[in-house]
Amino acid sequence: MRTTGRTDVAVVGGGPIGLAIAWRAAQRGMRVLVHDPDPGSGASGVAAGMLAPVAEASFGEEALTRLLLDSAARWPRFAAEVAAAAGLTGVADLGYRTEGTLVVGRTADDLAQARRLWTYQRGLGLPITALDATGLHDREPLLAPRVRGGAHAPDDHQVDPRRLVPALRLAALRSGVVLVSAAVRDLAELDAGTVVVAAGCGAAALTGLPIRPVKGQILRLRAPGGEPPAFRHVIRGYNDGRTVYLVPRHDGEVVVGATVEERADHTVTAGGVLELLRDATDLVPELAEYELAETMAGHRPGTPDNAPVIGPLADRPDVIVASGHYRHGILLTPVTAERVVDLLTSGVVDPALAPFTPDRFTRTEHAPSREEIR
Ligand code: GLY
Secondary structure, eight states: OOOSSSEEEEEEOOSHHHHHHHHHHHHTTOOEEEEOSSTTOSGGGTOOOEEOTTTTOOTTOHHHHHHHHHHHHHHHHHHHHHHHHTTOSSGGGGTOBOOOEEEEESSHHHHHHHHHHHHHHHHTTOOOEEEEHHHHHHHOTTSOTTOOEEEEETTOEEOOHHHHHHHHHHHHHHTTOEEEOOOOSOGGGOOEEEEEEOOGGGHHHHHOOOOEEEEEEEEEEEOGGGOOOSOOSEEEEEETTEEEEEEEOTTSEEEEEOOOBSOOOOOOOHHHHHHHHHHHHHHOGGGGGSEEEEEEEEEEEEOTTSOOEEEEETTEEEEEEEEOOTTOTTTTHHHHHHHHHHHHHHOOOOGGGGGGOGGGGTOOOOOOOHHHHO
């Protein structure tokens, strides 16, 4: 329903989530502005792009796991539509890959820790299968001989966020979205029917929601001679009690991540790099011969329950939040965009979003009286 004059939707934030919301909204005929002085300069520029709802399903996060699975199921179509809208040859141009995740444990203790989690994941009915050391090395011969065992999650995928964001930007522009390269410091600056806050960590200052930066240091290695890395799966490793992930790309890059630190600085530390390199080369020794191409620190937008904030503000129904995606911003992009645009269109919050609405942080639960406690 394109209207003349006033903007229908002002999106604050030009990362993948803001751009995807804008693109999907414009596809439904809405007049959309995206406000961001530097689109794609937030967490997505650092992110590895794992689309791993199975390997990342964590204890006690069943509602979040359901949302991750919902979004993963949307990804193949979403990627194909983004690629087509941006004039790419296909999803491979987005770095979209489907080989799955190998979970590996190097020591007996590491394996026990990994097994505990994948047993939980299997208990949820998720597709993940245990492999012994031979099964693992048959799949990835480059794994260190000392790796004890692990599991395969065949349905986990990956995408390259640094290819995704420009493609989404182009898709959005081609569908009529207007990009405004100015920062928004106060929502009162905006004149639109609905404001969508897709500002990652920046959403805290704009909305008062408890979204905090959680620092992650990450490395990018490059295979010699511009060859693709000699392993194909995303590897999630347990090594001496720490976890690490290795994400191979066809263009020769391997992303190694990530530290998880309750800090808000961007310093890349010697200790952070040392730990990541040690874990990476303990699991795949050949990586010691790769170029150390990039080190970087970014901020995940964390929330008190690790789940995103999606839905209208309790006291401002004309402000919809789509922020706080913590470790899953890339994976959750399609479901967030499509649910937000359903909400923009219908005005109704889908029951599937109930665990994620902003009011969960402001609700006053029934407090027990003294009599009830006695
Ligand atoms: N999703 C990967 C990370 O947060 O490091």
